[in-house]
Amino acid sequence: MRILLSFGLTGLVAAPAFAADLEISIEIPKLDVAEYHKPYVAIWLERPDQSVAANLAVWYDVANKKQEGDKWLKDLRQWWRRAGRNVTVPADGLTSATRAPGAHAIKFEDSHAALKALAPGEYQLIVEAAREVGGREVVKIPLQWPPEKGAALNAKGEHELGTVAVTVKP
Amino acid sequence: MKTLIRAAAALALVIPVSAHAHRAWLLPSATVLSGKDPAVTIDAAVSNDLFYFEHQPMRLDGLVVTAPDGSKIEPENASTGKYRSTFDLSLKAPGTYRIALVGNNLFARYKENGEQKRWRGKPENLAKEIPASATDVVVTHAQRRLETFVTSGNPDEAALKPVGKGLEMQPITHPTDLVAGDEAEFKLLLDGQPAPNVEVEIVRGGIRYRNQLGEIKVSTDKDGVFKYKWPEAGMYWLEASVSDDKAEFKEAKERRASYAATLEVLPE
Numbered sequence: 001m002r003i004l005l006s007f008g009l010t011g012l013v014a015a016p017a018f019a020a021d022l023e024i025s026i027e028i029p030k031l032d033v034a035e036y037h038k039p040y041v042a043i044w045l046e047r048p049d050q051s052v053a054a055n056l057a058v059w060y061d062v063a064n065k066k067q068e069g070d071k072w073l074k075d076l077r078q079w080w081r082r083a084g085r086n087v088t089v090p091a092d093g094l095t096s097a098t099r100a101p102g103a104h105a106i107k108f109e110d111s112h113a114a115l116k117a118l119a120p121g122e123y124q125l126i127v128e129a130a131r132e133v134g135g136r137e138v139v140k141i142p143l144q145w146p147p148e149k150g151a152a153l154n155a156k157g158e159h160e161l162g163t164v165a166v167t168v169k170p
Numbered sequence: 171m172k173t174l175i176r177a178a179a180a181l182a183l184v185i186p187v188s189a190h191a192h193r194a195w196l197l198p199s200a201t202v203l204s205g206k207d208p209a210v211t212i213d214a215a216v217s218n219d220l221f222y223f224e225h226q227p228m229r230l231d232g233l234v235v236t237a238p239d240g241s242k243i244e245p246e247n248a249s250t251g252k253y254r255s256t257f258d259l260s261l262k263a264p265g266t267y268r269i270a271l272v273g274n275n276l277f278a279r280y281k282e283n284g285e286q287k288r289w290r291g292k293p294e295n296l297a298k299e300i301p302a303s304a305t306d307v308v309v310t311h312a313q314r315r316l317e318t319f320v321t322s323g324n325p326d327e328a329a330l331k332p333v334g335k336g337l338e339m340q341p342i343t344h345p346t347d348l349v350a351g352d353e354a355e356f357k358l359l360l361d362g363q364p365a366p367n368v369e370v371e372i373v374r375g376g377i378r379y380r381n382q383l384g385e386i387k388v389s390t391d392k393d394g395v396f397k398y399k400w401p402e403a404g405m406y407w408l409e410a411s412v413s414d415d416k417a418e419f420k421e422a423k424e425r426r427a428s429y430a431a432t433l434e435v436l437p438e
Contacts, residue, residue: 071205077436080204081347085324 020110020146020170024056026127027162030101037132038098039160040072042079043106045114045123045145052083053123054114057106058095075130078138103162110146118145129160139164146170193373194228194430195407196269196318197221201346201434203322208261210320212245212269215254219377220407221432223253228316230255232272236329238265264323266346268330273314276422280304293419311417311425313337318432321346334362337412337427342395348435353399357390358410360427364394368410372398375405403437 028039040061045054058079061069070089074080089095093113108115123145130136137160141153147168154165199211213221214228227250237243245257261267276296278289282304289300290312300307313336325344332340339345343354358365372386390396390410400406411428418425 068205071203071208074202074204078438080202081349081436084204 020168022108022110022115022145023105023167023169024107024125024127025103025105025163025165025167026099027103027164028099028101028129029157029160029162031134033134035133037134038100039129039131039134040076040098041127041129042076042084043125043127044079044083045118046082046126048122048124050082053118055083055087055094056108056114058084058087058089058091059098060089060095062090062095062097072130072132075132075136076128077130077136078126079128115145120144120146125164125166127157127161127164129157131160135159137161141166143168192216192218192225193220193407193409194271194314194316195221196228196271196316196432197405198269198318198320198432198434201318201320202436203261203320208322209258210261211256211258212318213254213256214271214316217253220373220375221405222378225253227251227253227255228271230257230271232274233257234270234272235259236268236270238263238267238326238328240328240331243267259320261320261322265326266319266321266329266344269318269320271314271316272336273312273316274336274418275312275314276419277310277312277426278307280307293421296421309419309422311419311422313418313425313427315428316430319345332359332362334359336361337365337368337410337429339429339431345431345433348400348433350400350403350435350437353397354433355395355397357394358396358429359394360412360414361416364390364392365410365412366390366392366394368394368412370396370408370410372406372408374402375407400435403435406433406435407431408433 041059043056044052047053060073073084076084110116123143125141125143126138128138137157139155139157139161141155141164143153143166147170150169152167154163156163194216197213215223216226216228217224230248233245235243245259248257275290276293278300280287280300282301291299315336315338325346330341332338338359340357340359342356348354358368368390370388377383388396388398409430411426413424413426416425417423
């Protein structure tokens, strides 16, 4: 996993009065497989001790006809162990439907319930993807929250995730 | 040649005939489950290789399933085939379930007309099933507990409370929260008391597809605690046994208490 770091100039001009925000772009790769299902994805921030600091998003089969979508949530193994098994789904502002191949952007302002309680410090953004009849992959990006200056960070998955890009603005 | 045979025969008398010749196990279809009212299927068998059905089914008498609230629940679709028994459990409440096959039998060795024989069965049948003409009768109390654990949702501990009888494992690390590379810690109890200096054998499943068994032996410390760092993900089997003179039945001089558990270790 490569981590690319590039600091923008935005930090120099942003006034402290503006809310910090966290923008994440997640690429779901298009795979040439006989049986394809859109992956389940969990996105969260963890502390250096691996405990979960903020649950940001969970994409799963919320509208499963037999209401069995949550049966496979445990396949997001790391998320399930660290957070999922304590979360009641569906959960407003957290869970939503799975996404098709392509890049998907999600944005969080520091007023977001999951972020506003965060103590300033070092975190890792974790993106975990698990695909029915397919594989599983975890991509991690270290970041500081709240950010002191603007930064664009990215990492690339090899199997179930494409590029994960994070933009933070103070 | 003759000497060899005589030596072999002598040896055979010294080595206790035990369940050790094969491995007895429970195998759950999953140990970590999510969603509403999930179900698991559990197989029970006695075999050489783990976890393959190749020798005998484990009989399901003595099956005790403890639900997260401590109550006992009944299996569904139980059946016993040629090589395995199988049953389903509906996990109607979230939490951890303890699935145990508990055996409390007598084992006897005796001679009839000079011929060495063995018998295994329920204590009440001993007198009627061993002939009155039997001599050199040695009876052992065989106390056995085979377990596995499954969790729906968040793991909890109510079902893991020690039974206080025979050899059993009191988890320190939760038995459905095991991850490759992590160290797990468990305590062995004998009649509810810590069992120190007991050897525990740990074997990873999938034996058929490798040449070496790769079994690990660890020992409990003075507090009955043993630790093991899972080298990789997989379904593991662990077993321990002790012998003492605390037989529960007056016919038996010796007790052999054994414990085995099947534990699933998931990848990080």
